[in-house]
Amino acid sequence: MPTADELLSPGSIRSLASILQETSPGTSSWQTAAESARTLASLGLSDRARRVGEALLADAGHDYRRLSRVVRAALPREDLTGWMVWPVTEAVATAATASGTGQDLDDGLTLMAALTPRLTSEFALRTFLNADLERTLAAARTWTASPEEAVRRLASEGTRPKLPWARQVPALNHNPALSIPILDALYPDNSAFVRRSVANHLNDISRLDAGLAGRTAARWAENPEDTTPALIRHAMRTLVKQGDPNALRLVGFHGGRDDLTVVGPLPEETDIPFGGALIFTVRITNISGRPVTLSPSTTSSIT
Numbered sequence: 236m237p238t239a240d241e242l243l244s245p246g247s248i249r250s251l252a253s254i255l256q257e258t259s260p261g262t263s264s265w266q267t268a269a270e271s272a273r274t275l276a277s278l279g280l281s282d283r284a285r286r287v288g289e290a291l292l293a294d295a296g297h298d299y300r301r302l303s304r305v306v307r308a309a310l311p312r313e314d315l316t317g318w319m320v321w322p323v324t325e326a327v328a329t330a331a332t333a334s335g336t337g338q339d340l341d342d343g344l345t346l347m348a349a350l351t352p353r354l355t356s357e358f359a360l361r362t363f364l365n366a367d368l369e370r371t372l373a374a375a376r377t378w379t380a381s382p383e384e385a386v387r388r389l390a391s392e393g394t395r396p397k398l399p400w401a402r403q404v405p406a407l408n409h410n411p412a413l414s415i416p417i418l419d420a421l422y423p424d425n426s427a428f429v430r431r432s433v434a435n436h437l438n439d440i441s442r443l444d445a446g447l448a449g450r451t452a453a454r455w456a457e458n459p460e461d462t463t464p465a466l467i468r469h470a471m472r473t474l475v476k477q478g479d480p481n482a483l484r485l486v487g488f489h490g491g492r493d494d495l496t497v498v499g500p501l502p503e504e505t506d507i508p509f510g511g512a513l514i515f516t517v518r519i520t521n522i523s524g525r526p527v528t529l530s531p532s533t534t535s536s537i538t
Contacts, residue, residue, distance in 0.1 A: 268322075
């Protein structure tokens with residue numbers, strides 16, 4: 236696992252400042268951003284992104300329109316890529332939502348979509364969600380039809396209730412159904428990159444509202460693509476571990492007390508030393524008169 240210093244290094248921040256300076260001569264010096272590279276040593280990755288984002292805002296005079304012009308001017312640069320993009324998205328999100336105008340907020344969302352293929356805008360999107368949930372979700376729904384897989388993924392990943400490393404969005408935690416239309420549009424996506432995000436998103440929802448997650452997966456199972464069963468298995472993983480009956484049925488565990496009898500586990504030893512192994516047996520008998528699948532990945536079944 237790369238370290239924060241490897242991903243968002245002082246050198247990458249100085250490079251970012253140089254890119255912005257070269258593409259916007261005379262607009263701002265970007266010196267504060269360059270100097271912020273010296274203050275990152277004790278910070279983790281997300282804190283680094285926010286620290287540099289604050290420096291970019293200072294260099295832009297906290298003026299969204301000035302900042303957006305500079306960022307758009309830099310977009311043709313192929314070296315504006317990788318983890319240096321995260322602080323840029325943070326600065327854009329903060330400035331766009333603080334400006335107080337719907338026009339700037341909408342423009343900032345458009346810029347999020349333009350930046351996301353360079354790394355991802357998923358973390359900064361949380362600022363928009365907390366500032367104007369309805370407007371941001373409406374934009375995300377339009378992104379589900381984008382020809383860019385990174386933009387379609389942003390629609391799902393950026394609105395995940397429990398996105399790792401990201402700010403919480405209380406409204407999505409309280410009402411996870413709000414993002415279901417996005418997932419409905421994306422579960423049959425032809426990109427595995429997008430589908431994995433959808434599965435992770437629905438798994439997040441399952442930790443908040445198991446019934447909603449199960450009903451959503453069941454709807455998809457009624458109108459599946461070839462890729463849908465695998466997506467549902469990944470999305471239901473938390474509920475399967477919890478033994479949720481609906482989730483177990485969705486991933487192929489159709490057996491029950493009417494199908495099987497289970498004897499065990501029967502341990503070979505009851506005195507286990509520290510560091511020892513617990514060895515046990517289980518006897519499973521199929522009493523249904525028909526094959527019963529024990530696991531979605533099992534190629535044979537009990538008869």
